[in-house]
Amino acid sequence: MAKITLENLAHSYLPNPKHEDDYALKELNHDWVDGEAYALLGSSGCGKSTLLNIISGLLHPSQGRILFNDKDVTNAPTTQRNIAQVFQFPVVYDTMTVRDNLAFPLRNRGADPTYIKDRVQQIAAMIGMEDSLNHKARGLTADAKQKISLGRGMVREDVNALLFDEPLTVIDPHMKWELRTQLKSLHHEFGHTMIYVTHDQTEALTFADKVVVMYDGRVVQMGTPQELFETPEHTFVGYFIGSPGMNVLAAEVQGDTAVIGGTQIALGKGFGRPTGNVELGVRPEFTSLSAGDAGLPVTIKRVEDVGRHKIVRADFQGTEINILAGEGENISPDMNRVVFDNAGINVYSNSWRVAPEVA
């Protein structure tokens, strides 16, 4: 297992990049800790696959270095980086049995047959395929084949890192649960350094110790799921993480008070006098409806029943505000105010978070 260092790393698909916009991956510096699970999260075109391909060696960066345990591997081909990869679509040898598919990476490196036998058995138990070890991979469902791919990715204990590129996209929701939980317990058990690329926030948040949120070729925040939820560093993180995402409202902020469309809101903390385009970000989880006189005046447009909770879509002076209400909560017509729990209020200036003053 290895620590992975990204040093002044950037990539452009153009031969002579001049402007920052020419870079699909903008310059970044990061140390990824040995044994942690990271998720690269972002929408298509954000640069997450570019970054993964640079780490795996499929792509040579335009600038900067990549180090595994402080050793420069920037110019090393994939085969010399000692990594295991699992892709979006299953990669299995159809004519081989499940057992031979799982054993393949070990046999390739001349591992001891007794060790191979035990290890394959162990992996088969993890992916729940002990009973199909002697079956040919041909004819298995896509789910089963992807399980084999995952198992083969994890069969070697001596890899520097395990890279996953959207590995659960083709899997049914029910099976996703199972596989994700297995990956998670494997990580807990073996402590591999894992990097997992996905556009699905639930997968990223539940799988990773640290989630790396990417937007327009840039890492906008790297943090624990809790940090991304409670203190999104950029309004994009607030929008992208959470369903629905964070409410963002234009505001004037002075000290511990904000004014939004003529209504005063107490922030509970001081923010000085932020300049530029100032906005308040409040997640639907910290937003509630009230029938009192306090809060922003709103009109309820729609109430969506999502089972375990309700999503209330309200209009405030032409801006949509989303509110989460409990499954059994009654939404009465006289609820025409929105109030914020000030533990969940963040202030933004030009889309970046303004840290509150220390009291």
Added chain:
Amino acid sequence: MSLVLEGVSKVMNGQTHIYPTDLELQSGTMNVLLGPTSSGKTSLMRLMAGLDVPNTGKVIWGGKDVTGMRVQDRGVAMVYQQFINYPSMTVYENIASPMRLLKQSADQIDAAVKKAADLMKLTPFLDRKPLALSGGQQQRCALARALVKDAGLVLLDEPLANLDYKLREELRAEIPKIFEEAGSIFVYATTEPEEALLLGGNTATIWEGRITQFDKTPIVYRQPVNATTARVFSDPPMNFLKFEKAGNQIRFADGQLSSATLGAFAGLGDGSYVAGFRPNHLKLNKEAPDALEFTGKLTVTEITGSETFIHLKHHGENWVGLVHGVKNLKIGAPLSVYLDQAHVYIFAQDGTSVAPASYAAAA
């Protein structure tokens, strides 16, 4: 207008894809087919569309038997998981194509295309070719084409499955609004319970070629008529635990004795049953005084930022709980969880619902 399936079934290569099925769908309604991959959603849609002829039964549309009628003669629009557009045509021509086939006037076409493009937020891209658009825009183009066709039956087969999470969220909110006005019969296949809930309308849960329940979406979710429906319509999956009732005593499969009499337990006769409950109803604290308590071994926790998924091994079963807040609990240690009796569903051993959770009747 209504679309009625009467005892329709489909067998292909000796395999039954759809067992004899009855279903009635009304104009102006959204009807979700919810089930896992290969459960029969697409097969059922193909029978509705006339792409396949059923082995038994009849398809009746607007009172007329259309069982053998070709899809071309029926007025059906379909949108698939893959974005299907004509790559050599502009977005405008792609949307206009079904109307051109019907030889409608240029003015009619222009008005309809512009209206559909506006609804699907494609107006700035009308002159582009589909491949110059993002995946979300390409699928909007396919949806716009289905819309202008003004078909009596619109079939959407997992139309958002290939899109990014956030795009899916946006389109999912828009689709019911847009199609509500059109007055056609909408059928929407999905594998995701949350998608069914967000779309609203009616839901048919499908499992291994059979419709297990068809009703208004919140009713199917809260009052499943059998354990299969409950399982299909729950993500994470519903948790189950067997128990026996004799006299005033309940013996759960883990050996625990209880005298539960509230909610679905009220008035329950002697016999063998299965209790079911949803992950979000599992609690870490005893909130209700009569809450049931179970102790299992914590295998994994997953933190989403605002909530924590708890995976518990309890008496050989894997349970999933979803609790508010970030919980750092010790993996591998015993964990006690609590369940309000009002949140328990009770099924017979064959899976038939005996009593829904009492909270559900009020919700």
